[in-house]
Amino acid sequence: MNYQEYLAPVLEISKKAGNAILEIYQSDDFGARIKSDNSPLTEADLKSHHVIVDGLKALTPEIPVLSEESKGISFEQRNQWNTFWLVDPLDGTKEFIARNDEFTTNIALVHNNKVILGVIYVPVLDTYYFASKDHGAFKQVGTDAAEKISVRTVPVVNNEKHYTIVASRRHGLDKVQELCKKMPHFELASRGSSLKMCLVAEGQADLYPRLAPTSEWDTAAAQIIVEEAGGELIKTDFSEFLYNTKEDLLNPHFYVLGDASENWRELLS
Numbered sequence: 001m002n003y004q005e006y007l008a009p010v011l012e013i014s015k016k017a018g019n020a021i022l023e024i025y026q027s028d029d030f031g032a033r034i035k036s037d038n039s040p041l042t043e044a045d046l047k048s049h050h051v052i053v054d055g056l057k058a059l060t061p062e063i064p065v066l067s068e069e070s071k072g073i074s075f076e077q078r079n080q081w082n083t084f085w086l087v088d089p090l091d092g093t094k095e096f097i098a099r100n101d102e103f104t105t106n107i108a109l110v111h112n113n114k115v116i117l118g119v120i121y122v123p124v125l126d127t128y129y130f131a132s133k134d135h136g137a138f139k140q141v142g143t144d145a146a147e148k149i150s151v152r153t154v155p156v157v158n159n160e161k162h163y164t165i166v167a168s169r170r171h172g173l174d175k176v177q178e179l180c181k182k183m184p185h186f187e188l189a190s191r192g193s194s195l196k197m198c199l200v201a202e203g204q205a206d207l208y209p210r211l212a213p214t215s216e217w218d219t220a221a222a223q224i225i226v227e228e229a230g231g232e233l234i235k236t237d238f239s240e241f242l243y244n245t246k247e248d249l250l251n252p253h254f255y256v257l258g259d260a261s262e263n264w265r266e267l268l269s
């Protein structure tokens, strides 16, 4: 499977889905309709889902698609899949409702329980983050040339490490704050959706501890982007983070780690 060839068409599909979301997000009656019944969210989610699923089906008719909006597929069936597309058509739904721009579309290709290709699109910024196994991670703004991204080493000021930690706006913040106490100097930033993992991948944050529930479509695209940028996404016991291995689609708690030379095990245990 020459999955590298899928990157360009998947970027295009992401953009099309992002445009469908933006059409609703920027509509004149968005505010009033969100206040009354959240229907713009449902519409945006479903439109994005259909654009992505139709696009992927046309691209690779033989590869099944699992989307947050079509998650009711039994493990008995999913367990037969060696390769499948794993999709979150609108990640950061609460941020979409809050209208703070921090939402993404996530498309990942999973092969033998590991992610081999991932594309995250940020509609409001017209920005893509993408990666494929062994070919590096990239950021692309609009039609500009894609730039290679990588994690950073933790900055040192006066011989002391200064960590930037990124966390959810809404989930598990108390546990993250507890964890931060282990670090002599830290700055805490909040972001919705997969943007947190993109920040680690592009060297703007050092650590994202996720000590609250997520599902497999929330992390898959970001995992390969972080890994190809030189970082890691691992379980809190530092074991490997895998996909499609069980009946439910919930993830274990995890850490996204930047700087590979950092002794994260010692710091976080």
Ligand SMILES: Nc1ncnc2c1ncn2[C@@H]1O[C@H](COP(=O)(O)O)[C@@H](OP(=O)(O)O)[C@H]1O
Pocket (backbone or CB within 6 Å): 088, 090, 091, 092, 093, 094, 167, 168, 169, 170, 171, 191, 192, 193, 194, 213, 214, 215, 218, 250
């Ligand atoms: N109780 C729960 N179980 C599973 N996933 C949850 C959850 N609460 C939140 N999430 C996941 O966390 C994501 C939001 O995380 P964050 O706060 O970091 O942006 C949601 O993505 P969606 O917005 O796609 O639903 C959702 O998938």
Ligand SMILES: [Mg+2]
Pocket (backbone or CB within 6 Å): 088, 090, 091, 092, 217, 218
């Ligand atoms: Mg999500």
